[in-house]
Amino acid sequence: MRKKAGIWFYVFLSIFIFVTMFPFLWVFLTSIRPVNEIYSGFDWFTTNPSLQSYINAFETRPLLLYMWNSIAVSTLTTVLAISVASLSAYAVTRLPIKFKGTILGIVLAAAMFPQIAIISPIFNLIQSLGLRNSYLGLVIPYITISLPLAIWILATFFKKIPFELEESAKLDGATPFQTFRKIIFPLAAPGVFTTAILVFIAAWNEYLFALTINSDDNWRTIPVGLSMYQSEFTIPWGDITAATVVVTIPIVIVVLIFQRRIVAGLTSGSVKE
Amino acid sequence: MSGKKKKGFQLNERQLGYLMVAPALILIFAVTLWPVAQSFYNSMFDYRLNDPTRNQTTLSYQIDLERYADNYFYFERDVDSLAAADEEAADTAENIRSTIDDYHQQIVDSDSIGDQFAEVDQMVMEFDPVTDDDLRYGSINNDFSESYIDALEDVSEMLTSLSDQTEDEQVQEAVNSLDGTVDQIDRSMIRPNFIGLSNYATYLTEARTWQSLWNTVFFTVVSVFFELTIGLAVALVINRAFIGRGAVRAAVLIPWAIPTAVSAMMWSYLYDGQFGIIAHYFEQLGLISDASVLLSTGSGAMFSIILADVWKTMPYMALLLLAGLQTISGSLYEAAEVDGAGRFQQFLYITLPMLKSAILVALLFRTLDAFRVFDLIYVLTGGGPANATESISVYAYQVLFAQQNFGEGSVLSVITFVSVAIISVIFIKLIGSDLFDDKKA
Numbered sequence: 001m002r003k004k005a006g007i008w009f010y011v012f013l014s015i016f017i018f019v020t021m022f023p024f025l026w027v028f029l030t031s032i033r034p035v036n037e038i039y040s041g042f043d044w045f046t047t048n049p050s051l052q053s054y055i056n057a058f059e060t061r062p063l064l065l066y067m068w069n070s071i072a073v074s075t076l077t078t079v080l081a082i083s084v085a086s087l088s089a090y091a092v093t094r095l096p097i098k099f100k101g102t103i104l105g106i107v108l109a110a111a112m113f114p115q116i117a118i119i120s121p122i123f124n125l126i127q128s129l130g131l132r133n134s135y136l137g138l139v140i141p142y143i144t145i146s147l148p149l150a151i152w153i154l155a156t157f158f159k160k161i162p163f164e165l166e167e168s169a170k171l172d173g174a175t176p177f178q179t180f181r182k183i184i185f186p187l188a189a190p191g192v193f194t195t196a197i198l199v200f201i202a203a204w205n206e207y208l209f210a211l212t213i214n215s216d217d218n219w220r221t222i223p224v225g226l227s228m229y230q231s232e233f234t235i236p237w238g239d240i241t242a243a244t245v246v247v248t249i250p251i252v253i254v255v256l257i258f259q260r261r262i263v264a265g266l267t268s269g270s271v272k273e
Numbered sequence: 274m275s276g277k278k279k280k281g282f283q284l285n286e287r288q289l290g291y292l293m294v295a296p297a298l299i300l301i302f303a304v305t306l307w308p309v310a311q312s313f314y315n316s317m318f319d320y321r322l323n324d325p326t327r328n329q330t331t332l333s334y335q336i337d338l339e340r341y342a343d344n345y346f347y348f349e350r351d352v353d354s355l356a357a358a359d360e361e362a363a364d365t366a367e368n369i370r371s372t373i374d375d376y377h378q379q380i381v382d383s384d385s386i387g388d389q390f391a392e393v394d395q396m397v398m399e400f401d402p403v404t405d406d407d408l409r410y411g412s413i414n415n416d417f418s419e420s421y422i423d424a425l426e427d428v429s430e431m432l433t434s435l436s437d438q439t440e441d442e443q444v445q446e447a448v449n450s451l452d453g454t455v456d457q458i459d460r461s462m463i464r465p466n467f468i469g470l471s472n473y474a475t476y477l478t479e480a481r482t483w484q485s486l487w488n489t490v491f492f493t494v495v496s497v498f499f500e501l502t503i504g505l506a507v508a509l510v511i512n513r514a515f516i517g518r519g520a521v522r523a524a525v526l527i528p529w530a531i532p533t534a535v536s537a538m539m540w541s542y543l544y545d546g547q548f549g550i551i552a553h554y555f556e557q558l559g560l561i562s563d564a565s566v567l568l569s570t571g572s573g574a575m576f577s578i579i580l581a582d583v584w585k586t587m588p589y590m591a592l593l594l595l596a597g598l599q600t601i602s603g604s605l606y607e608a609a610e611v612d613g614a615g616r617f618q619q620f621l622y623i624t625l626p627m628l629k630s631a632i633l634v635a636l637l638f639r640t641l642d643a644f645r646v647f648d649l650i651y652v653l654t655g656g657g658p659a660n661a662t663e664s665i666s667v668y669a670y671q672v673l674f675a676q677q678n679f680g681e682g683s684v685l686s687v688i689t690f691v692s693v694a695i696i697s698v699i700f701i702k703l704i705g706s707d708l709f710d711d712k713k714a
Contacts, residue, residue, distance in 0.1 A: 012510060013517065017524045020588060023539050024527070026550055030542070042553050084300065087293040095290030103294055110305045112697045114645035116666040117690035118308035120315065120679050125308075144304035147297055176286045180293075205532040207648035208666075212674055223534035227652045237542055244539055248531055255526045259519065262526060266589070267596035 024248065031241040038238050053238035054246070057229075060236070063243055065218065066225035067250075072135050073210075073221060074203040077142040078196050084143065085150035086192060090180050092151070093158040094166065104155075111148035115208050126213055133216040141209050146199045153198065156268045157191025158184065194265035197258050201251075222247050312686045316473070319466040320680035326463045330680075333465055334418035336386070336411050338393040339403040340461035344454050345377060346397065351451040358447045365435055369428050369451075373458075376421045386411035410463070418462050425459045472684045482685070484660060485668040486692070492575070492664065493643040496582045500639060501632070503583065504590030509624075511591075512598045525588035533585065537652035540581040544568050544653075571661030574654045578662055582649060586642075590635055597631030598624070630704065637700040644693060665689050 030038055032049040035056075057063055088107075092100050122141050131137035161184055169179045185192070210221045220228070226247060229240045255262065318330040326337065352373075356366040381387055389411050396403055403409040429452060436448040476482045511521060528536065543551040546565030556564040566573040601624065609619050647666040650656060656663030656671070663671075666689060673682030 009510070009513075009515065013515070013521065016507065017520065020524045020528055020584070023536070023543060023584070026543065027539050039548060042550055084296045088297040091290040091293035095286050095293070097287055097290035097294070103298065106298065106301060106306075109697075110301045112641050112693060113305050113309060114641075114666065114686075114689045114693050116645060116647065116669045117312055117686040117693075118305055119670075120673050120683060120686065121308035121311035122304065124311075124679075141304055144300045147301060151297060176289045201530055205530075205534075207532065207534045207651075208670070223532040223648070226532075226538055227534045229538075235545070237545075237548060240538055240542065244535055247535060248527075251530050252523075252527055255530050256523055259522045259526055262530075263522060263592060263596070267593055 027241045027244050030237060031245045033238070035238045053242035056236070057239040057242040057246065060239055061225060061229060061243075062217065063225070063246060066220055066222045067247065069135070069214075069219060069225075070204055070222040073138045073142065074200050076135060076139045077146065077203040078200045080139065081143045081146045081150050081199050082154075082192060082196050085147055085195070086154050086185065086188075087180075088147075089151045089154035089158050090184060093155050094163075094184070095176065104151075107148045107151050110144075111152075115145070119208060119212060122209070123212055131213075133214050133219040135219075137213045138206075138209060138221070141213075142203045142206060145206070146202050149202065150195050150199055153195045153265055153268055154188070154191060157188050157195075160191075161187050190261070191265075191268075194261040194268075197254070197262055198265050201254075204251075309690055312683045312690070315679055316681075316683035316687050317467060317469055318680045319468050319472075320678070320683075322677040322679055326460075327466050330467070331463075331465050332467050334413050334415050335463040336380075336413050336418070337409060337461040337463060338386070338390055338411050339397060339409050341380075341458060342390065342394040342397040344457040344461060347454045348373065348451070348458060351447065351454050355444070355447040355451050359439070359441060359444045362435060362439070362444050362447070365431060366451075369431065372424055372428060373455075376417075376424060379417065380413070383413075386413060413462075415465075422459060422462055425455055428455050429459075466680075468680075472681050476681065476684045476688070481660060481663075481668065482665075482688070485663045485665045486688070488575070488662060489644060489646070489664040489666075489692075492579060492582075492646060492662075493640060496579045496586075497636065497639050497643050499579070499583045500587045500590045501636065504587045505594050505632075507587070507591040508594035508598055509620075512595055522592075525592055528585045529589040529592075533648045534652050536581065536585055537649050540577065540584075541568070541653050544577050568654065569658055571658060574658060574662045578650055578653055581653065582643070582646070585649075586639065590639065593635045594628065594631060597628045601627045633700065633704045637697070637704065640696055640700070641693060644696060645689065665692070 029044060029046075031053050032051070033046045033053070034048060034050040035052055037043075037046055088103075091097055092103055097103075126132055126137045126140070129137075131140070165183055165187070166179050169183050174182070204221075205223060206221075207223045207227075210224045214220055214224070217225075217228075226240070226243055229236060229243060315330055319327055320330050321327045352366050352370050356363040356370075380390055383390075389408065393403055393408060432448050432452045432455070436445055436452075439445060439448075543549050544567045546552055546563075546568060549564065549567070552561075552564040552567045555561045555567070561567065561573065567577050568574055605623050605627075606619055609623055614622070645666050646664050647670065650662055650664050650667050651670070654662045656667045660668075665685060669682055669685035669689060672678050672685060676682070
């Protein structure tokens, strides 16, 4: 059923977009204010915009380093998690193995585990491996946390590929692994890419593990680093808003470019077609 | 058959299948299932990272060899000075010396830790600190340790009675010094820190645990309720053709995509009692008595957290429900219209039943997510004011990492895990098998 969109609809839409975007808008407006104006009133627009807050944000804390750490950790996580997950998703959807229900059940159960219930043994494990304050120390738990999501979404995508392709590959003498690598995986590329974006965002946003495992400032990721701008006595809102704008821009770009894919990935697991 | 895969060697499809799921299952086992079991195990110990005698879980006695060697050295000196102080005390001193030496010799001669002790003793004599924990702590036989500890306690009693009997200050001083050393030797024997379920007894009767559980449940129920109802309303409204779909999609995705910790920082600015615009407008509108109410009172802070969470996840909910709505065939509504069903009846008898599984799945994942809320609260309020917004995850984090108490913190971890398991079971019963049918096929 397609209803027509009337004038009230667009009014509603504008209000909705304004409300969801307001925090970003206000944070951006604050970030370009001269520092003394931030603490002196609630005017929306400043008459003399300044970049001082941005300079401060980069000077007081290693913001670029945080971003680099986040990029390294999230990229590594994405590549490894997708490799492992696509193998499992392929086996579960297209190979004649037993216990598929049990395997998917375990995967789904793992997605429900609260992170606080596993953090202390993981902390001990990472500590004993000597991996605290390193990329690998975060990547190992992140891969596992993102596996259920990745397997689940990839399985939906793999299932959509027609089975006839595999059969003709088999007739041509391809081994099952060749079929996976040369036929199914390339065909599922859009789905794989979608899953990769979701895994990347999940790893980028993770907080609890990053806070406990990489406690050295040189190894902090963006979410943890940003939350450390508050000092004990003063809250430098100028620096914080500027840093927020800086770290939000990459996400906005990713979302704008890939929005269709993200929506496809988010809704693929929950809606039956 | 060898498990190694080499060129030319072909696995059949089923073997390949098992090989392909193995890495994921091993990782899931090692990084989620095993740690949960470990948390449960740890919760039955008095296990503190910041206390060198309790920084691991152990069921057997251990000995802190550095402390032991150090104090045994003083013991010899102290017992000599006691023997020299008074003739009457000399007998007792000899008695004590022979008792302790007997046990000490057994440690020195021991196959398991004799060499280790010699090495540590050498380092102590040279005033080298023993930094290697494997060298410093040795495990000793439980029966031997218990009898040694008994002997040390007997010695301590003998010394106390000797000190009571004598008036001589020099003797008393020697006795006190020796008693202190004996006490130190006693402390170098590390008792097993298994304490069964007594951590649970402490935490399940503590008001703060129940307060944090209640906060978590309240937060989960209220925020998920608003996310669902507002999300459904938004999905219904935007389920039509219109210009600007891309803008709406982006507006919906950006709050979802930014890190929760970053959005919590943004909201803490907007709510700030002095400079926060939302707090300021709420005060002007008369919604709150004073701009500082939002973060400095318990109910204000809880409201703030819920609002921030609804803002961040309602759009995501709307997106999931919109996808569900779009799968409902338009002909159903047309048929209903022909039969004279009104808008509301259509919603009640077509939309809701058709959306049921999408709603339940979205609810399950949102509820579990909300129940383990950590970063939003940790960054926005830190659990304050006065623990009024402390969720069970935040409380567990405080005990685990701020207090470094892995034993007691694990109790809270296990409580969280059990609560989540109960919620999942209830939802899966509600959703029934239809969700998973096609996955298993």
